[in-house]
Amino acid sequence: MKTIVDEIAGMAHVGEIKYVPADFKPDVDVRWCAGCGGYAVLSPVQRIMPDFGIPKEKIVFVSGIGCSGRFPYYMETYGFHSIHGRALPIATGLKISRPDLSVWVVTGDGDNMSIGGNHFIHACRRNIDINILMFNNEVYSLTKGQYSPTSHKGQVTKSSPLGVLDEPFNPISLALGAGATFAARAHDKDRQILQSLLERAARHKGIAFLEIYTNCRIFNDGAFDLYTSKETGADNTVWLEDGKPLVFGKNKDKGIRMDGFTPKPVSLTDGKYGINDLVVHNEKDSTLAFILANMSYNPDLPRPMGIFQAISKPSYDELVDLQIRHEVETKGEGTMEELLAGSTFWDVK
Amino acid sequence: MKTIVDEIAGMAHVGEIKYVPADFKPDVDVRWCAGCGGYAVLSPVQRIMPDFGIPKEKIVFVSGIGCSGRFPYYMETYGFHSIHGRALPIATGLKISRPDLSVWVVTGDGDNMSIGGNHFIHACRRNIDINILMFNNEVYSLTKGQYSPTSHKGQVTKSSPLGVLDEPFNPISLALGAGATFAARAHDKDRQILQSLLERAARHKGIAFLEIYTNCRIFNDGAFDLYTSKETGADNTVWLEDGKPLVFGKNKDKGIRMDGFTPKPVSLTDGKYGINDLVVHNEKDSTLAFILANMSYNPDLPRPMGIFQAISKPSYDELVDLQIRHEVETKGEGTMEELLAGSTFWDVK
Amino acid sequence: MDKIVEARDEVTVRFAGDSGDGIQVAGTLFSDTSGIMGNEVNTFPDYPSEIRAPEGTLYGVSAFQIHFGSKNINTTGDFIDVLVAMNASSLKVNLGNLQQGGIIIANSEGFDAKNLSLAGYQDNPLLNGALKEYKLHQVDMAREIKTELAGQNIPPKILKKSKNLFALGMTYWIFDRPLEPTVKWINKKFKGQDDVILTNVKVLNAGWKYAAETPEFTKQYKIEKADLAPGRYRNITGNHAVALGLVAAARKARLPLFLGSYPITPATDILQDISGFKKYGVKHLQAEDEIAGMCSAIGAAYGGSLAATSTSGPGLSLKTEAIGLAIMIEVPVVIINVMRAGPSTGMPTKPEQSDLYHAMFGRHGDAPLPVLAASSATDCFAMTIEAARIAVKYMTPVILLTDGYIGQATEPWRIPDMKDLPDLQPSFVTNPEGFAPYMRNPETLARPWAIPGIQGLEHRVGGLEKEDVTGDVSQEPGNHQRMTELRRDKIERIALDIPQAVVEGEQNGDVLLLSWGSTYGAAKTAFDTLHRDGKNISFLNLKYLHPMPSNLESILNRFKKILIPEMNLGQLKMVIQAKYLVPVDGLHKVQGKPFKANEIENKLREML
Amino acid sequence: MDKIVEARDEVTVRFAGDSGDGIQVAGTLFSDTSGIMGNEVNTFPDYPSEIRAPEGTLYGVSAFQIHFGSKNINTTGDFIDVLVAMNASSLKVNLGNLQQGGIIIANSEGFDAKNLSLAGYQDNPLLNGALKEYKLHQVDMAREIKTELAGQNIPPKILKKSKNLFALGMTYWIFDRPLEPTVKWINKKFKGQDDVILTNVKVLNAGWKYAAETPEFTKQYKIEKADLAPGRYRNITGNHAVALGLVAAARKARLPLFLGSYPITPATDILQDISGFKKYGVKHLQAEDEIAGMCSAIGAAYGGSLAATSTSGPGLSLKTEAIGLAIMIEVPVVIINVMRAGPSTGMPTKPEQSDLYHAMFGRHGDAPLPVLAASSATDCFAMTIEAARIAVKYMTPVILLTDGYIGQATEPWRIPDMKDLPDLQPSFVTNPEGFAPYMRNPETLARPWAIPGIQGLEHRVGGLEKEDVTGDVSQEPGNHQRMTELRRDKIERIALDIPQAVVEGEQNGDVLLLSWGSTYGAAKTAFDTLHRDGKNISFLNLKYLHPMPSNLESILNRFKKILIPEMNLGQLKMVIQAKYLVPVDGLHKVQGKPFKANEIENKLREML
Numbered sequence A, B: 001m002k003t004i005v006d007e008i009a010g011m012a013h014v015g016e017i018k019y020v021p022a023d024f025k026p027d028v029d030v031r032w033c034a035g036c037g038g039y040a041v042l043s044p045v046q047r048i049m050p051d052f053g054i055p056k057e058k059i060v061f062v063s064g065i066g067c068s069g070r071f072p073y074y075m076e077t078y079g080f081h082s083i084h085g086r087a088l089p090i091a092t093g094l095k096i097s098r099p100d101l102s103v104w105v106v107t108g109d110g111d112n113m114s115i116g117g118n119h120f121i122h123a124c125r126r127n128i129d130i131n132i133l134m135f136n137n138e139v140y141s142l143t144k145g146q147y148s149p150t151s152h153k154g155q156v157t158k159s160s161p162l163g164v165l166d167e168p169f170n171p172i173s174l175a176l177g178a179g180a181t182f183a184a185r186a187h188d189k190d191r192q193i194l195q196s197l198l199e200r201a202a203r204h205k206g207i208a209f210l211e212i213y214t215n216c217r218i219f220n221d222g223a224f225d226l227y228t229s230k231e232t233g234a235d236n237t238v239w240l241e242d243g244k245p246l247v248f249g250k251n252k253d254k255g256i257r258m259d260g261f262t263p264k265p266v267s268l269t270d271g272k273y274g275i276n277d278l279v280v281h282n283e284k285d286s287t288l289a290f291i292l293a294n295m296s297y298n299p300d301l302p303r304p305m306g307i308f309q310a311i312s313k314p315s316y317d318e319l320v321d322l323q324i325r326h327e328v329e330t331k332g333e334g335t336m337e338e339l340l341a342g343s344t345f346w347d348v349k
Numbered sequence C, D: 001m002d003k004i005v006e007a008r009d010e011v012t013v014r015f016a017g018d019s020g021d022g023i024q025v026a027g028t029l030f031s032d033t034s035g036i037m038g039n040e041v042n043t044f045p046d047y048p049s050e051i052r053a054p055e056g057t058l059y060g061v062s063a064f065q066i067h068f069g070s071k072n073i074n075t076t077g078d079f080i081d082v083l084v085a086m087n088a089s090s091l092k093v094n095l096g097n098l099q100q101g102g103i104i105i106a107n108s109e110g111f112d113a114k115n116l117s118l119a120g121y122q123d124n125p126l127l128n129g130a131l132k133e134y135k136l137h138q139v140d141m142a143r144e145i146k147t148e149l150a151g152q153n154i155p156p157k158i159l160k161k162s163k164n165l166f167a168l169g170m171t172y173w174i175f176d177r178p179l180e181p182t183v184k185w186i187n188k189k190f191k192g193q194d195d196v197i198l199t200n201v202k203v204l205n206a207g208w209k210y211a212a213e214t215p216e217f218t219k220q221y222k223i224e225k226a227d228l229a230p231g232r233y234r235n236i237t238g239n240h241a242v243a244l245g246l247v248a249a250a251r252k253a254r255l256p257l258f259l260g261s262y263p264i265t266p267a268t269d270i271l272q273d274i275s276g277f278k279k280y281g282v283k284h285l286q287a288e289d290e291i292a293g294m295c296s297a298i299g300a301a302y303g304g305s306l307a308a309t310s311t312s313g314p315g316l317s318l319k320t321e322a323i324g325l326a327i328m329i330e331v332p333v334v335i336i337n338v339m340r341a342g343p344s345t346g347m348p349t350k351p352e353q354s355d356l357y358h359a360m361f362g363r364h365g366d367a368p369l370p371v372l373a374a375s376s377a378t379d380c381f382a383m384t385i386e387a388a389r390i391a392v393k394y395m396t397p398v399i400l401l402t403d404g405y406i407g408q409a410t411e412p413w414r415i416p417d418m419k420d421l422p423d424l425q426p427s428f429v430t431n432p433e434g435f436a437p438y439m440r441n442p443e444t445l446a447r448p449w450a451i452p453g454i455q456g457l458e459h460r461v462g463g464l465e466k467e468d469v470t471g472d473v474s475q476e477p478g479n480h481q482r483m484t485e486l487r488r489d490k491i492e493r494i495a496l497d498i499p500q501a502v503v504e505g506e507q508n509g510d511v512l513l514l515s516w517g518s519t520y521g522a523a524k525t526a527f528d529t530l531h532r533d534g535k536n537i538s539f540l541n542l543k544y545l546h547p548m549p550s551n552l553e554s555i556l557n558r559f560k561k562i563l564i565p566e567m568n569l570g571q572l573k574m575v576i577q578a579k580y581l582v583p584v585d586g587l588h589k590v591q592g593k594p595f596k597a598n599e600i601e602n603k604l605r606e607m608l
């Protein structure tokens, strides 16, 4: 049976689909604090939207609660500002029932890793075709500064005046451990790369998890300076590029070499090692992805940024449609009559 | 202030602490189906209990809902049969407030990985000193046979008559990705090893996650035969032993070799490779742990069993006590008077 | 020899035995046959809560009860006329409900030393005269089958498995039922295994023959056809009826169907049925938990599906916060709650009606929603469609309450013609002209359903309070008051769009018996009895618990006394008192068992 | 020049400005000083819901209101006598509440073109006579400060930051308050930064001096001491009072304290306070979500701690299922719910009383628990201890309702002596002799608290229904009925263990004004006014919502009319009608703002 929704999903876009970033800016004033990292994510998202040639009405941004949760109000598409931690299951129901839509989830380190943790790992496991943008500012901002599951040990916040005792999550490791097919990390200071990663995430079929270090000016200012500042950034991060050796440092003079299974930083200038001794990144090698994710919180090593893993598997929503199509093709579309009658019935005259 | 609970926690055990396994068997009849894998876990647990010299009254078994959830009724200790998926947060509150107790959680693949998934990853992250025994039968048994997050793709169950579409969790990978310090896998057919792993888990300080393949005779019979049967087991599993090379096969004639980051099965008889070419297991190498966990669901490779990782970090409950002690030592125990008065007060005559 | 034939207008038969004895199959076949014979039928399966309890134990007893007749049948029968007991424990557990002088068919083989001790019998009740007030027939079924099938050596496994058919055959003789429907079923079930088919059919006949030829069986009972409306019939449980109702409702609304659920006893059937409906284009998600189940339904509803979630008590509790979101963003979601005995895990396999409070009031904030209740297995179909109708027309989540009793009980159901079902009117908008996400339909107060995919309707919704009409986030004090009242008024208006309450019996007088949900059956039966006795009594069954029918207040005020029997400690009683300020008498049974008609009847006699 | 001094028995001052203007600090200092001067004080902070809204915007206005006097003060003041407006938006937003002829102190610098347009003023209200009904004082504070501190060049940052002290100084002159307490605070706060201290003190004095020397300031107001019970006092918010109450209760019970919570506005303060109490031996868990918060509390309670969880609406909804478990296993947990405006996310920073339904009825199954409500900031301390007393004595979870208003409002609080607080009696057992986990205390019906660590008491508890006395899992029908009734009776008996309801004014008559929770302040004020006018009216404040005081029914029956003002659509009204079958008039304000006394007063005048 053709449903009303089939008809709507099938509607042709009137006019040519040709957007400029401004088309994705609703005329509301953005209510993030001046200097919030959120702005640095919002604009590239608006900038890349036109590239996909997807009509606005086919795009939905779903968010949870947190400063990040306001994101949908700032996108001139369909938007759903849901409840704390539940953006993913809502987006999942939406995507399964409406595979024609491009579904994005914008969330925070608390929203996605604390209260929403279960939905996150299950979304990764199912490989549902949703793009997750996680604003990681390592704090609960909307509630004015408590620690989050990504806050570092010892961090002093309003709810940890004596220092956090918990080990933080490594979001990339968690995503990979849960089976995510695409996992990447970016930060709010390098628009260039952030934009390219947003593109890759958007084009990935299946779950695409993008962790974005997003500075909170008010409650955790400078949390990522070591990795993002002009002075220290280059020496403390290594950008992962598919097929390229892991080189880092201000003057690209350092690299990562594997010593057994242990990644070690080496100098490329002291003559001991050369480019060819370094690990070459491979987005399709899920073991390497684990190794790189795992090195994230090792203070002696630069923090990997970029795409840890990008492998393709059929997405859950695809499989649902496939299973239905297969059933209908093999058994024929079911009629209500046979469904209601069941296997044993009789007639009363 | 010394509390009533301090007094109780401080009570000396009357008489010598000398138990036999029978002391841990309450006189109730076990209500699992004949032939349920649960029995194969229950008896070794009862068998090892005496070894720790912990008085019965200091031991608590907490469970969720599921066939596995009945476990506490079968242990002559304190027991708490809680609600679906919540055994861990309950055990966490108990352990933080009562570090003097030995706290065990018995759960299932649905209880722990589906509804309880968030609590599971957070317990791993916090490294709270709890032993988790997860009965993995790759099905929801108590509710009579629906698929679970560990059911394999295509599995036909009452709620997946056309086959499961989800990718299953790899529980060990998930645990490691969440930061578990101890993660191991056993099955119900090898009592010997199961018992030794139970011992190791029990003695581990911090979170100890033990996944146990437990056959459900009624709703998923034989799910693990490939790994557990006399005929096929040895060729399809490799037991991880610290410091030992990964050898497997009925006649110990095969091994695992690393080709880059990719584990490959090799023959030890065709002259190409010898023992020294094989990966040597190291419980302390968390990168290796990831590699081995990741190889679990690769059909060309034997399934690793045993301890993937066992590293020591201070447990959350320890840190809580430490922080309190440090505060009291540096600032002195607080008096109610100063607490109630706060910083600004005045007197009315 | 010839035997007496006695006519009866209703009879209750109960098959009881070990989980392994095929009791549920025998019972289902008996009720199918009775349906096919044109009787009214009402059945209830009674499983042990353990998956596979040890053989012969008291807590391992499985039973299936069939109440059928030529007259209107609304319960599974207060007392048993014929008890088939395959072993000692099944006799012990069920004897209490056997009629004075009722018939016992005991499988003597199941009364050996082991079985007796497991049942806690000192000596054998079949031999020590303990059962002399009853008509006891003991048969060693295994032996009878062996002799009957002498020659062909039947493997003991088949032997054990076919005993239920022997017992069934005997009951067929007693109630003069045809064997064909069962033979048909056997042929279908064991298609390809001709020897198995042959054996089973032989065993079935053997049972019939045994009763026919054994002199102790002196009497046959004849139960005439009930006068049922002509049409095609089937037996159906409440849970199956809900699943079918969801699919039918989606068709009538021309919407795709989405179910987001997590398994839970006794609601799991619904999820399982739907998961098998792929060829009807139905989509579903077995979610990671109930919260995700509800949230995925919200997402699907936002996308334009007829969205539903099915659960029981503990799951409903978990959905609480998400239901509040659905109320706030005003999307339709059908929430089916199959009530079980609480609180907490309670008694999962036993029915109760104690989730009414939670359905009505269980949300933070002023967050009203419609609450409906189904009265019987077959009523579940109609009420599911009704819940969907209200949900899509008023853009609101709706809770439909059923329970573990009607959810698993079966009744013959007259299969409806899709043409005769109401058309559902989703309030979609497609025209951007003057669109605003919270501009309401003046009649229903529903906001428009503006789903993604429609060009020019791009907008944002969410859980924060929003401005009337525009839907923009707003904290303006007057707006919050207005929106809170609008959300309330929208639900209360539904009272104008539901059937008026109907009183059976006197339109005013001494006692009004008010039932809701599954208490309908027992209450109706009790009412019929007393009314036939000419008592001044009236009866009203309430299916709409919030809002309630607009004529209810005036009805309540016309009676001196009101009795509400409930499987809880007085939840509807409390709501009715709060709304209408009339005192209500309660009858509260919280035992994990439905009311017996005579329990209600006795209470009414006290009051009259 | 000399100025008139006018005596007043109560005054309301409101500081308003940009989030960055240090409004909250100024307000807090003013109220501390007033407390120290022996006035009764009631204050309320009014933050914007955005963290840092853009400067000068209407939605970025931050305010702090102080109502103080020589008489009994129960509200934060209906209308403002003195409004300090640091910019145009803060004037725009607050003018509506200013008294006829009230005083405005406007920082003219905050009324430049940019600020005016952000506030949506066409032209400057300070100049166009729009404010002529008020006493307007405009001051360019920055300029005044500069001239005052001429010579020493103060960095603009300090300048901007110290303006609030200048304004504070002015108000101190107007109300003739001493500067010392503030000077003391400055010294403590900026310890070590002498220059900052010096500047700030100078600025404070400058403000005082400016008012003293400016001729337009013709009048000073004198507010006498209130007659307060002698003792040591401090200002405290409801949230802080709850945190202190928990620690005090644990001491009086000789139990360790455990709090398992998840941050949520407006309850987060409680978690934050507790997280800083390590040196008092307090333990807590910032859980991954509210479910874990509640469950960890259950685990700690099972282990013998005084366990608590703190949350607000959405969090309470999430705790629903776990609360049911606590009811079933019968362990004490104190659940503090700081109510905010719902449903769903609603208006998180605004107060409401709409979680009463959920607290009373929001659980599957028949699952009653005690529900208490605190009436004021200081009452939160006493009621927290009371909740703990009931929880440990009756082995039950208890819900204490407060709200975002009293949670954040401050009052002077007479610091109690620990000796004067009630001792709590946990019902621990330690003797295995005849122990059974569900053997009840015949008086309280509480089961014994048998915690791990006690040799010989090893036993199992859980969410399944259990046998009376033994606590073994049981599905026996009669047992479930008995246990369900026992769980109900245990809670209802608490009615005998709580204070009787007290009626102020006539003991019977025309109208009974019934308040609960934070409506107490406005209701009491309205009652006092009308009672002083000799109206036939009575007042009752209800702190025990379930069970209710045993004398309530007879009281309610003594009045012709009953009015319940609530910040919801009539939740207590409905409960009272259900329980006592008396009609109740409701006054329903759901605007995210507390009642004004005069709103209730007007309603009462209508009714009289």
Ligand SMILES: Cc1ncc(C[n+]2csc(CCOP(=O)(O)OP(=O)(O)O)c2C)c(N)n1
Residues within 6 Å of the ligand: A065, A066, A067, A068, A069, A083, A084, A107, A108, A109, A110, A111, A112, A135, A137, A139, A140, A141, A142, A143, A148, D262, D263, D264, D265, D290, D314, D315, D318
């Ligand atoms: C059920 C529920 N619990 C708690 C809250 C309060 N709350 C709102 S946002 C938030 C955390 C936000 O942290 P994060 O996700 O990191 O977002 P950020 O504000 O840092 O961007 C919390 C605890 C809520 N709104 N709902």
Ligand SMILES: Cc1ncc(C[n+]2csc(CCOP(=O)(O)OP(=O)(O)O)c2C)c(N)n1
Residues within 6 Å of the ligand: B065, B066, B067, B068, B069, B083, B084, B107, B108, B109, B110, B111, B112, B135, B137, B139, B140, B141, B142, B143, B148, C262, C263, C264, C265, C290, C314, C315, C318
């Ligand atoms: C809140 C809630 N949801 C659902 C259920 C129903 N339920 C009980 S056990 C279970 C799954 C059990 O699966 P698993 O954890 O694998 O245990 P098993 O029975 O297989 O040992 C479910 C869904 C419940 N009791 N409570």
Ligand code: SF4
Residues within 6 Å of the ligand: A031, A032, A033, A035, A036, A037, A038, A067, A137, A141, A142, A215, A216, A217, A218, A219, D051, D052
């Ligand atoms: S509080 Fe932090 S995260 Fe939130 S808007 Fe401000 S800067 Fe951004």
Ligand code: SF4
Residues within 6 Å of the ligand: B031, B032, B033, B035, B036, B037, B038, B067, B137, B141, B142, B215, B216, B217, B218, B219, C051, C052
């Ligand atoms: S159903 Fe399966 S898991 Fe449950 S007791 Fe029986 S065999 Fe064990």
Ligand SMILES: [Mg+2]
Residues within 6 Å of the ligand: A066, A108, A109, A110, A135, A136, A137, A138, A139, A140, A141, A148
């Ligand atoms: Mg954050």
Ligand SMILES: [Mg+2]
Residues within 6 Å of the ligand: B066, B108, B109, B110, B135, B136, B137, B138, B139, B140, B141, B148
């Ligand atoms: Mg399982």
